Amino acid sequence: MASSDPSKRPRPGQWPPAPDSTTMPPSSWAKRTGFRPKFSGETNASDSGQITSLPPVQPKPKQPDPNLDLEAGRPKPSPTKPPVPTSNGEPVVVKPPADKEKEQTPPVRKRRDSDGSRSLGANGQPAAAGEASRRALRDEEVAAPIDVLPQAVVDDDGFVSRHSHMKYELRDTPGLVPIGLYGFQHYLSMLGSLILIPLVIVPAMGGTYEDTANVVSTVLFVSGLTTLLHTSFGSRLPLIQGPSFVYLAPALAIINSSEFLGLNGNTFKHIMKELQGAIIIGSAFQAFLGYSGLMALLLRLINPVVVAPTVAAVGLSFYSYGFPRVGACLEIGVVQILLVVMFSLYLRKISILGHRVFLIYAVPLGLAITWAAAFLLTEAGAYSYKGCDVNVPASNIISNHCRKHVSRMKQCRVDTSHALRSSPWFRFPYPLQWGTPVFHWKMALVMCVVSIISSVDSVGSYHASSLLAASRPPTPGVLSRGIGLEGVSSILAGLWGTGTGSTTLTENVHTIAVTKMGSRRAVELGACVLIVLSLIGKVGGFIASIPQVIVAALLCFMWAMLTALGLSNLRYSEAGSSRNVIIVGLSLFFSLSIPAYFQQYGISPNTNLSVPSYFQPYTAASHGPIHTKFSGLNYVLNTLLSLHMVIAFLVAIILDNTVPGSRQERGVYVWSEPETARREPAVSKDYELPLRVSKVFRWVKWVGL
Numbered sequence: 001m002a003s004s005d006p007s008k009r010p011r012p013g014q015w016p017p018a019p020d021s022t023t024m025p026p027s028s029w030a031k032r033t034g035f036r037p038k039f040s041g042e043t044n045a046s047d048s049g050q051i052t053s054l055p056p057v058q059p060k061p062k063q064p065d066p067n068l069d070l071e072a073g074r075p076k077p078s079p080t081k082p083p084v085p086t087s088n089g090e091p092v093v094v095k096p097p098a099d100k101e102k103e104q105t106p107p108v109r110k111r112r113d114s115d116g117s118r119s120l121g122a123n124g125q126p127a128a129a130g131e132a133s134r135r136a137l138r139d140e141e142v143a144a145p146i147d148v149l150p151q152a153v154v155d156d157d158g159f160v161s162r163h164s165h166m167k168y169e170l171r172d173t174p175g176l177v178p179i180g181l182y183g184f185q186h187y188l189s190m191l192g193s194l195i196l197i198p199l200v201i202v203p204a205m206g207g208t209y210e211d212t213a214n215v216v217s218t219v220l221f222v223s224g225l226t227t228l229l230h231t232s233f234g235s236r237l238p239l240i241q242g243p244s245f246v247y248l249a250p251a252l253a254i255i256n257s258s259e260f261l262g263l264n265g266n267t268f269k270h271i272m273k274e275l276q277g278a279i280i281i282g283s284a285f286q287a288f289l290g291y292s293g294l295m296a297l298l299l300r301l302i303n304p305v306v307v308a309p310t311v312a313a314v315g316l317s318f319y320s321y322g323f324p325r326v327g328a329c330l331e332i333g334v335v336q337i338l339l340v341v342m343f344s345l346y347l348r349k350i351s352i353l354g355h356r357v358f359l360i361y362a363v364p365l366g367l368a369i370t371w372a373a374a375f376l377l378t379e380a381g382a383y384s385y386k387g388c389d390v391n392v393p394a395s396n397i398i399s400n401h402c403r404k405h406v407s408r409m410k411q412c413r414v415d416t417s418h419a420l421r422s423s424p425w426f427r428f429p430y431p432l433q434w435g436t437p438v439f440h441w442k443m444a445l446v447m448c449v450v451s452i453i454s455s456v457d458s459v460g461s462y463h464a465s466s467l468l469a470a471s472r473p474p475t476p477g478v479l480s481r482g483i484g485l486e487g488v489s490s491i492l493a494g495l496w497g498t499g500t501g502s503t504t505l506t507e508n509v510h511t512i513a514v515t516k517m518g519s520r521r522a523v524e525l526g527a528c529v530l531i532v533l534s535l536i537g538k539v540g541g542f543i544a545s546i547p548q549v550i551v552a553a554l555l556c557f558m559w560a561m562l563t564a565l566g567l568s569n570l571r572y573s574e575a576g577s578s579r580n581v582i583i584v585g586l587s588l589f590f591s592l593s594i595p596a597y598f599q600q601y602g603i604s605p606n607t608n609l610s611v612p613s614y615f616q617p618y619t620a621a622s623h624g625p626i627h628t629k630f631s632g633l634n635y636v637l638n639t640l641l642s643l644h645m646v647i648a649f650l651v652a653i654i655l656d657n658t659v660p661g662s663r664q665e666r667g668v669y670v671w672s673e674p675e676t677a678r679r680e681p682a683v684s685k686d687y688e689l690p691l692r693v694s695k696v697f698r699w700v701k702w703v704g705l
Contacts, residue, residue: 168519170238170469170686182517183526185360189515190240192363192558193505194223195543197243199551200321201499204255204615207268209419209544217540218429219243219498224530226489226502231520231527235474235482236687237465238523239508241489245314245562246454246645247447247500249618251275253639254443256615258622269434276437276494279501282447283490286455290484291703295455296476304572304667305580306652307460309587310453311506311566313648315559316592321614322559325552328411332374336553339366344557360514363554370550374414383412411549423541429534431495442632446639447501451490453645454503455483460569463669464509469518471682472672478687479671481703506565507558573667580665583655591648598642601625617642 168174168182187194198219202212219242226241260271289295326333343362350358358365377383388402388409410416462482466473474482482504490501512518533539573580599616602623611619624638640646656666677683 166469166518167516168522170236170471170518170520172519173521174519179519179522179525182515182519183522183524183529185355185515186511186517186522187240187526187530188364189360189511190242190505190507191367192554193245193507194219194240194242196551196555196558197245197248197500198498199544199546199548200248200555201251201255202268203548204252205268205271205499206266209417209541210422211268212544213419213423213537213540214427214429214433215497215499215540216543217427217534217537218433218496219534220530220540221429221534222489222493222496222498222502224527224534226492227527227530228524229489230482230485230504231524232690233481233693234485235462235478236520236689237462237474237482238469238512238518238520239461239465239504240511240523240527241486241502242505243493243498243500244454244457244503244505245318245559246457246503247279247450249314249317249643249645250446250450250639251500252615252618253621253642254278254446256611256618257443257635258619261611272434272497272499273436273438274440274443275499276434276497277439278443278447279494280437280491281439281444282451283487283494283501285448285487286451286490287484287487289451289455290480290482290487293477293480293703295480295483298455299459299476299479299669299671301653301657302456302459303656303669304460304569305583305656306649307456308567308569309584309591309652310645310649311457311460311569312563312588313566313591313644314453314457314506315561315563315566316588317595317644318555318559320617322552322556324614326549326556329408329547329549332370332377332412332547333549333553335373336366336370336550337556339369340554340557356514363557367546367550367554370553371414371546374412374547374550378413378415383409385409411547414545414547416547417545419544420538420541423544424537426535427537427540429496432497434497437494442635445636449640449646450643451487451501453649454486454490454501456649457506458483458486458504459669460566461504461506461508463572463671464569465512465518468509468512470686472677472680472686473670474687475672475674475677477674477703478677484703506562510561510565570667572669574665577661577665579659579661580667583652583659586655587648587652590651591644594647595620595642595644598624598638 168178173179195216198212198215202215207215223240223242227239230239230241231237254275255271260267260274263270289298323333326337340362343358343365347358348356350356385402385405388405459479462479463473486503490503493500493502567584570580570584575581595617598620601620602625603616620642621635621639624634624642626634626637626641628634672683677687
């Protein structure tokens with residue numbers, strides 16, 4: 001109950017009340033209980049419900065204008081307590097406490113969240129009615145999280161309130177040297193995502209080490225080029241474009257199609273031209289989806305509960321490839337995995353010159369150490385067997401002793417590749433270098449569906465990265481523009497022949513949060529360096545020389561990271577809600593079970609497989625359960641329904657948009673309003689097109705501000 005001393009009562013219009021010198025500083029119910037609303041990743045604590053203790057907070061000084069309209073954009077932060085935005089970038093309005101005595105109670109430990117608990121959702125919306133009146137009264141007294149969670153505290157991955165922890169934001173240009181260093185760091189931390197896909201698909205197509213080196217150089221060139229296009233004319237967020245794992249599974253399904261199994265001669269170029277044709281058609285569909293404004297309509301159906309299982313299923317879908325390939329040389333593959341895990345987890349907090357080196361460079365450091373160890377074992381003769389030559393084709397080996405060890409020699413030795421020696425010093429990747437693309441409607445239709453999955457993945461990346469680096473989330477028009485340009489980028493990837501589409505890499509969000517680099521200029525400078533490196537043929541040859549077992553071990557970590565990044569989108573929703581838990585659980589389970597039915601249908605233990613066992617899941621098109629009189633339709637349906645990400649997307653989008661749930665519970669993405677973006681200079685500078693291009697296309701309302 002409030003103090004009865006008239007001298008201590010606040011005068012009308014006085015706020016805040018004068019603190020009682022004989023008691024503790026006032027604190028609201030939120031401070032006493034440790035209540036923290038589940039906002040979209042801007043708070044510096046996780047939503048896992050762990051018990052935390054919060055320090056007492058001093059009374060908040062009087063604000064000159066508490067009713068300031070913040071809808072227009074980012075307010076000027078206070079020097080003592082900058083506002084913490086919600087998922088939309090809008091600060092929470094602080095309500096004055098109703099009872100002075102309640103404010104004097106010291107803070108207590110945070111309560112665990114439950115499915116039925118009432119809290120503010122990811123979009124700052126009040127929970128549904130029907131709670132007890134006592135809880136409703138308490139919730140009205142909830143203060144802004146700025147009083148509870150100081151911005152100085154960050155979590156391990158840097159997911160705190162948007163701008164407090166970033167070294168450089170979207171439009172910052174600190175100078176050539178810092179930009180160069182941070183750009184190099186940004187790309188090096190994403191090395192695995194950029195170079196590993198060609199090391200998988202080129203050998204699967206029957207390509208040589210020289211072909212692998214050429215494709216790697218092409219991937220680096222296209223990645224640099226499309227990144228420059230995206231940061232200039234796409235979403236303008238600091239997102240690296242590259243070969244996405246979303247395209248890997250359908251590419252392997254096309255590569256292992258039955259019509260390619262009996263090819264003679266240069267199978268690599270033949271299959272690559274088929275892939276190019278499918279990618280070009282699918283990417284043209286994605287470009288139409290973005291630039292026509294249809295993506296803005298589809299955006300209403302895409303929420304965190306849809307994005308999370310879809311992206312997670314992309315990583316989980318390669319379980320049959322990962323460790324079975326590592327098992328070919330366990331002493332090297334397992335060491336590689338353990339090193340990356342140790343660097344990224346156990347040593348992640350070690351900082352050298354202000355940089356968490358082991359966390360940022362976990363993949364390249366693990367690769368370098370393991371590769372060096374494999375080289376020493378090779379030179380020491382650990383994988384040398386008397387009378388056996390690794391360069392002799394397996395079909396020409398007569399000795400049973402050599403046949404027994406030839407596979408181990410090829411997987412463990414580091415001198416089996418001649419890519420570095422045979423690569424030229426200079427090579428310019430050019431369009432149609434593998435020949436004229438071949439177009440088949442059934443493969444193109446598969447890629448059209450995959451382009452939708454890629455767009456869903458990019459929606460989550462746009463939202464999360466904008467909360468870290470930009471002033472506000474983009475408008476639906478800017479998002480559509482970004483998706484449209486990703487389609488154009490993938491068309492370029494198809495013309496150059498990278499084997500996959502070029503899209504926003506999911507790992508961008510983790511990299512931005514860890515490196516604390518959100519500058520667009522750093523990404524652009526790194527893209528220019530990437531283009532220069534692609535012209536040096538020895539760089540591609542060096543990357544193509546990485547042993548396959550090390551590639552598989554790195555991919556195990558990358559796919560696990562991709563799965564985790566996908567599931568992290570649930571932090572924007574009520575992750576503890578039974579509705580969301582069931583939807584995500586069903587999506588993930590059926591994304592594994594239904595494709596397994598299609599992949600195993602018609603295969604008996606005695607079946608003589610024409611492909612390695614780790615590629616067997618991608619042959620469902622030839623033996624799937626769907627049999628109609630239209631062979632092309634059989635191919636499309638059997639292939640699509642054998643892809644894990646397609647099933648996860650279909651189950652999640654249907655359930656999330658048909659099962660009742662509040663916007664807070666679903667964590668619906670809320671994007672900036674076009675009128676607000678045009679009115680606020682900071683938002684306009686973040687997303688408007690350069691060189692006054694936006695004025696020329698101002699009439700295209702659905703792809704701009």
